[in-house]
Amino acid sequence: MNQNSKQPNPDVIIIGAGIIGLSIAYHILKLDPQCSIIVLEKEKLLGLGSTGTCTGGIRYQFTSPLLRNLSLQSRDFFLNFETVFDVPCWYRERGYLMLASQESIWSELKNTAEQAKIEGIPVNLFSQADLEKNFPYLQQGRYLGGTLGKWDAYADPYAVLVALYAWVRRRGVTVSFEQEVTKIITQGDSIQGVETTKGTICSPKVVNASGPFAAGLAATAGIKLPVQPFRRQVYVCTNPKDVPPAAPLIVDLASGFYLHQEASGKTILLGGTDNDTRPGMKETIDKSLAEDFFLAAMEAIPSALNIKWLRTYTGIREQTGDFHPILGEVPELRGFFAASGLSGHGFMHAPAIGRILADQILKGSSAEVDSVLLFSKRFSRGSLSEALVF
Ligand SMILES: Cc1cc2nc3c(=O)[nH]c(=O)nc-3n(C[C@H](O)[C@H](O)[C@H](O)COP(=O)(O)OP(=O)(O)OC[C@H]3O[C@@H](n4cnc5c(N)ncnc54)[C@H](O)[C@@H]3O)c2cc1C
Structure with a gap:
């Protein structure tokens, strides 16, 4: 040495x-x-x-009980953050709205909600009719149902x-x-x-x-x-007109598409359809993914057609199998x-x-x-x- x-x-x-x-x-x-x-x-x-x-999402809705448990163990830290550190982290419990357009996913969602409730995690179930009534900006007829985790939240990493x-x-x-x-x-x-x-x-x-x-x-x-490291691409856009600034984080589980409201309420972060990219540390933006991405966005939220795409950034995160x-x-x-x-x-x-x-x-x-x-x-x-x- x-x-x-x-x-x-x-x-x-x-x-x-x-x-x-x-x-x-x-x-x-x-x-x-x-x-x-x-x-x-x-x-x-x-x-x-x-x-x-990192986009700063916090959720309890996982199919894995081990991951739900890690969220539960982390909860007090975020709830007490401002008292302990004397600064805000803009923690806000807006929920994650997980959406199922296929029977197998809907059944998994209901299962997960049931398990989560047993562990004391509050999750609400929405039938197709409930979704259309409560979230009219979603593509009508696409989703069989969805779940909203009440403790799911955002904070500023x-x-x-x-x-x-x-x-x-x-x-x-x-x-x-x-x-x-x-x-x-x-x-x-x-x-x-x-x-x-x-x-x-x-x-x-x-x-x-x-x-x-x-x-x-x-x-x-x-x-x-x-x-292994994987690149993730995030699209910063203006808010679709009919999605309120306090909307939950929306995830279409079939396509992976998500919509995340930023703290300002003026812009949104979109992403999530690039899960099948190859491992690597390359951080360059891949514009060839954009067309399929915005199609997936419009399938979930039709008014995404009229949003303004402001910029794109990438980040690397590491994953196990x-x-x-x-x-x-x-x-x-x-x-x-x-x-x-x-x-x-x-x-x-x-x-x-x-x-x-x-x-x-x-x-x-x-x-x-x-x-x-x-x-x-x-x-x-x-x-x-x-x-x-x-
Ligand atoms: C686009 C995107 C969105 C995400 N959204 C979410 C989300 O909503 N919610 C969530 O919980 N997670 C999210 N994540 C995942 C989350 O960001 C990561 O899991 C988390 O930040 C990992 O933290 P870390 O400290 O392990 O890694 P890092 O933040 O990467 O920290 C590792 C540090 O080690 C340093 N380092 C590396 N090698 C060396 C070396 N040889 N010597 C000295 N220093 C070194 C690096 O410079 C770096 O600063 C997201 C990730 C991405 C990319």
Whole structure:
């Protein structure tokens, strides 16, 4: 190990100052205020990773009970956010309206609503007639039914990121920008630290919270992390005239199309039909997708025909094959922790993931996590096999 440019050695190194890395730092300090932590971030500024492009949806309607549970565990964080951090994150419970145009999806939606209700999650069912009465801007006759999760919400990811950053900084965490981790250093089956563009840092505990870069980083220690990055394209548009600014987030489950009202009420974010693009880190906008996309938009909401397309941006998010995260200590490498594969849920689940990882790092286990999400259990048994609809 090159010790020439040695930096102070903290109790925990966290790689990545995205929502996950900072949530882990926050939850570690809540458990142990004396723990010394350094967060290493390759970029110059906060929010240049996935978190900066995240649209800020929070939902409880998942077919997977494990994902519903992560949402439930995160709920108090968002409800108490303003009291704890003394800044707003523009949290607003507008609901997600999940729409089914096929019998199989409608049946899955009803099933999920039933399960969610048993867990105390409020979800309302809408028949075709109810939908047409309550949401007249939807394509008449297209949907067999829909569900509205009353707790499903929006919040501002950047506001949460900055609040976490300020909170951990005030409590002594070093967040070092423009310091890229280039290699995970190991000795036998234990972690030793990391090599960075500014020298070597040693620590018995290193957390990989590098988002879409996680698999590449793990590979420098010979660890295979089964996550892949995918580009997602978001269309910023003017509001369709008949969709009120307080409308819920609308998702057409057959096409994947979603409509998300921005906090200002003046613009909307549209997206969701590019789920079958190939994995990769390319962030360039693919204009060839636009025609099919706007056709899908008009199939859901006919007045989308007259909206103004203002701009498009892309973001990268990382996924596992089953859309569930990989959490906890890597079995082959003591002291190396994964917080990866957050898919399209990393913002809403960041509070739960932060707490679970803090427990794992400080206590060696967490009562709050189903063991199937843990690195070791998950991959020794094979990936989750349930067919996820959403
Ligand atoms: C378009 C889009 C919309 C989304 N919408 C939602 C949504 O509505 N709700 C939701 O919950 N989730 C959503 N997501 C997913 C969510 O954004 C992510 O799951 C979440 O931001 C992941 O956070 P992270 O901290 O793991 O990753 P990031 O925010 O990417 O943070 C990782 C950080 O690690 C840094 N890094 C990487 N490699 C290194 C290295 N070698 N050394 C040092 N630093 C490094 C990166 O620069 C980055 O800052 C969306 C994602 C996209 C792309």
